[in-house]
Amino acid sequence: MKTPEIKKVLTDKAWQANHLNEYIQITGWVRSIRHSKAGISFIEINDGSSILSIQAVAPKALVNYCEIEKITTGVSITVSGILVESMGKGQDVEIQAKEVKILGIIEEPENYPIAKKRHTFEYLRGLPHLRIRTNTFGAIARIRSSVANRIHNFFFENGFHWVSTPIITSSDCEGAGELFKVSTLDYAQKNSTATSANYTDDFFAKETFLTVSGQMNAEAYCLAMSKVYTFGPTFRAENSNTSRHLAEFWMVEPEIAFADLEDNATLAETLLKAIVGHVLENCSEDLNFFTQQIDNALTERLSRVLEKKFEKISYTDAVEILKKSKRDFQFPIKWGLDLQSEHERFLTEDYANGPVIVSDYPKDIKAFYMRLNDDGETVAAMDVLVPGIGEIIGGSQREERLHVIDSRIQNQKLRKELSWYRDLRKYGTVPHAGFGLGFERLVSYITGMENIRDCIPFPRTPGNARI
Ligand code: ATP
Ligand code: MN
Numbered sequence: 001m002k003t004p005e006i007k008k009v010l011t012d013k014a015w016q017a018n019h020l021n022e023y024i025q026i027t028g029w030v031r032s033i034r035h036s037k038a039g040i041s042f043i044e045i046n047d048g049s050s051i052l053s054i055q056a057v058a059p060k061a062l063v064n065y066c067e068i069e070k071i072t073t074g075v076s077i078t079v080s081g082i083l084v085e086s087m088g089k090g091q092d093v094e095i096q097a098k099e100v101k102i103l104g105i106i107e108e109p110e111n112y113p114i115a116k117k118r119h120t121f122e123y124l125r126g127l128p129h130l131r132i133r134t135n136t137f138g139a140i141a142r143i144r145s146s147v148a149n150r151i152h153n154f155f156f157e158n159g160f161h162w163v164s165t166p167i168i169t170s171s172d173c174e175g176a177g178e179l180f181k182v183s184t185l186d187y188a189q190k191n192s193t194a195t196s197a198n199y200t201d202d203f204f205a206k207e208t209f210l211t212v213s214g215q216m217n218a219e220a221y222c223l224a225m226s227k228v229y230t231f232g233p234t235f236r237a238e239n240s241n242t243s244r245h246l247a248e249f250w251m252v253e254p255e256i257a258f259a260d261l262e263d264n265a266t267l268a269e270t271l272l273k274a275i276v277g278h279v280l281e282n283c284s285e286d287l288n289f290f291t292q293q294i295d296n297a298l299t300e301r302l303s304r305v306l307e308k309k310f311e312k313i314s315y316t317d318a319v320e321i322l323k324k325s326k327r328d329f330q331f332p333i334k335w336g337l338d339l340q341s342e343h344e345r346f347l348t349e350d351y352a353n354g355p356v357i358v359s360d361y362p363k364d365i366k367a368f369y370m371r372l373n374d375d376g377e378t379v380a381a382m383d384v385l386v387p388g389i390g391e392i393i394g395g396s397q398r399e400e401r402l403h404v405i406d407s408r409i410q411n412q413k414l415r416k417e418l419s420w421y422r423d424l425r426k427y428g429t430v431p432h433a434g435f436g437l438g439f440e441r442l443v444s445y446i447t448g449m450e451n452i453r454d455c456i457p458f459p460r461t462p463g464n465a466r467i
Contacts, residue, residue, distance in 0.1 A: 003027050007049035009083070009093065016083070016093055025080040026054060026095065027103075029133065033071050041068050043100070045079065051139050051285050055088065056081065058097040068100050073115055074133065076103040121454055128458050128467050136293070139286035140455060143279060144443050150278040151231065151252055154271055160227040160254060165214030167233065170206050171417060178236045179209040180247075210235035213436060214253050216369075216421055219398060222255035222432055223424050229254040231439075239462050243451045244341070244389060246440060248460040255434035261371075261380040261397040264433035265357050268384050268393050269310045271437070272355065276305045279446055287446075295448030301387065302446065304354060311352040315339075315361045315378065321351055338365045344383075344390035355386045368408040369421075370396035371431075382435070386445050395435020402426055 003025045008015050028047035035041045039060035044053040056079045058068050071077070081097040088094065106112050114130050124131035131137045155162065168182050184203040199207045214230035221228045230253045238245060254267060279287060280302055291298040313321070322333045322343050331340040339347075339358070348356045359382040360373060370379035384393035399405045402425040409415045415422070443455040453459040458467055 003078070005049035006045065006047045006054045007052065010052045010054055010091060011050070019083050020085070020093070022083055023080065023098075024083050024095065025078060026056075027078045028054075028076070030071055030073055030075045030077060032073060035069060039065075041065075041071075043068075043071065043077070043079070043097075045077065046138075048138055048142075050142070051135055051289050052091075055086065055091060055094040056097045056100070057094060058100050062097065062100060064100065064102075067102060071102065072106050072109040072112070074106045074109075074112055077101060078103060121449075121451060125453055125459070126466070132457070135289060136449075137454070139289050140443065140447055140449060141457065143283050143286050143447055144439075144455070146283055147275055147279065147442065147446065148231070148439070150275055151271070154274045155227075155229050155254065158227070160229050161221070161225050163214075163218055163221045163225075163228045163230050165211070165217035165230045165232065165253075167211055168204075168208050169211045169217075170204065170208050171216065172207070172209060178212055178238050180235050180237050182208040182210060212236050213251065215255065215434060215436065218253055218255040218434065219421075219424060219432065222257050222434070223428070223430065226257045227254070241462055242341075243453075244441060244444075246452055246456060246459055246461060247465075249452075249456065250439035252437040252439055252442075253434060255432060257430050257432045259397075259433045260431055261359060261382060261433060264395055264397060264435060265310075265312065265359070265382055265384075268357070268382070268395065268435055268437070269355075272384070272393075273306055275442065276302050276446070280306075290447045290449075298448045308354065310384070311354065311356040312359065313347070313356060314359055318343075318347055318358050322346060325350070336362050336364065339383075341390045344385045345387070348385040348390065349387045352385075353387070355384060358383050358385060366396070369398050369405065371399045372404055372408070380433075384435075388448070388450070389441050389445050391438075392441045392445060393435050393437045395433065397431065397433040400425060400429045400431050402429065 006026055006028060009026060026045065028045040031044040031046045031053045033041060033043045041058040043056045043058060045056060046053040062068060078101040079095055079097050080099040081095040083093055084096050086092060086094040109115060113127055114133060124134065132141060172179060185201060199205060211234055213234055214232060218228055218230050232250065233248055234251045235248050237247060256263060256267065287299055316335065318339065319333060319335050325346060327346060329342050331342065333343065347358065360378040361381045363372060363377060363379045366379050366381050370381045372379055380397035382395050383391050386392045399408065402422065405425055409418060440452045440455040444452055449455055453461060
């Protein structure tokens with residue numbers, strides 16, 4: 001017999017009408033079980049299809065009732081029985097069990113690490129393979145998956161092509177400190193004399209790293225396909241133990257040709273609104289859960305995102321706003337210094353009370369590929385900041401003028417390494433722009449989960465790569 005998803009049984013009204021008072025079968029894991037004095041067991045079963053669990057009512061008369069009495073949270077079962085209208089609160093239908101088959105018991109239930117109902121997120125981080133069985137992590141996983149689907153659909157609907165940019169890269173131009181090395185050499189053992197100048201024995205015969213961004217490769221494709229995006233894992237060996245940084249995270253990076261910073265900002269706003277709208281419309285059960293359990297203002301805050309245009313300010317204005325705020329910030333505010341997380345959060349939480357786009361940063365604190373503005377001091381960069389997180393998107397119009405980009409790459413070795421990137425400016429250059437949206441920061445924003453380690457299935461952070 002084909003077993004329907006529990007989500008379908010509980011929420012698809014047409015399906016319910018078709019199957020009411022019929023024999024059906026469902027499978028899943030026991031979320032909780034309660035035995036009444038009268039000899040009836042009420043079993044809540046979840047299969048991950050939604051946050052909802054179905055109730056099966058098992059009477060004493062069942063042949064294996066002595067086994068059913070021993071069922072504990074986490075046991076996997078198949079229940080066959082009649083779908084009936086539920087007398088209880090909270091669900092329309094339930095199953096009158098005729099047969100309960102136990103598939104997998106919990107060995108040593110007293111040692112089952114997540115038997116209890118409530119655990120701290122910190123405790124659960126130590127159990128990444130089991131925490132997915134909790135309501136919270138099930139809801140995060142479903143929202144994460146649904147948002148990824150919406151992102152791909154959004155780009156396809158808007159004429160973008162998906163490009164798979166490499167994960168192993170040899171270009172080290174973003175900022176040397178943050179790269180993970182990729183090597184098959186065992187430096188400790190056989191090659192203690194290996195120097196950074198000699199990679200001839202190594203797999204790729206040159207120094208290689210895990211990518212920190214697919215942007216430059218995406219630019220190459222953009223300059224032939226006009227609208228492209230990458231969506232994949234990126235790696236940064238930044239030794240920052242914050243609630244917003246992972247060593248391995250996923251990034252969405254669109255790149256558009258014949259476009260300037262304003263087009264870029266419009267794309268960022270349209271994309272974020274499409275994602276938020278999608279979640280409000282299609283993930284309401286999980287979103288309600290987060291609103292009840294994690295952050296009471298969540299749904300309202302997300303709804304407001306759709307209503308108004310994102311606030312836009314220049315970096316120079318942002319510095320003035322921060323100075324005037326008279327807040328006692330930990331880090332100094334001065335034109336030319338980068339904005340810190342506390343400044344970003346003030347701008348989005350207190351000043352804009354919603355998403356805000358900060359643009360035109362000083363050239364010296366931004367990457368060489370960002371387009372130099374006419375003032376000669378700032379570049380056409382933009383960050384999108386959101387409440388609770390700060391920067392969720394970083395992007396720019398790219399420098400498309402060969403002579404200007406050359407003036408920004410003074411280092412001759414780097415200029416040589418980047419000859420392919422210069423080719424993009426030498427051969428049919430056009431104005432183009434793009435950005436990177438941190439996928440886990442997005443999941444954090446949408447679920448209200450404060451720690452980014454809870455927004456990816458198996459988080460990697462300094463000192464931790466469990467499972
Ligand atoms: P931050 O200043 O917050 O560390 P960044 O400016 O170094 O971020 P970008 O290089 O602009 O980040 O990357 C684009 C986006 O990728 C960021 O806006 C953010 O959403 C995300 N991101 C960057 N670093 C991380 C990280 N270590 N873990 C998770 N997401 C990240
Ligand atoms: Mn950034």
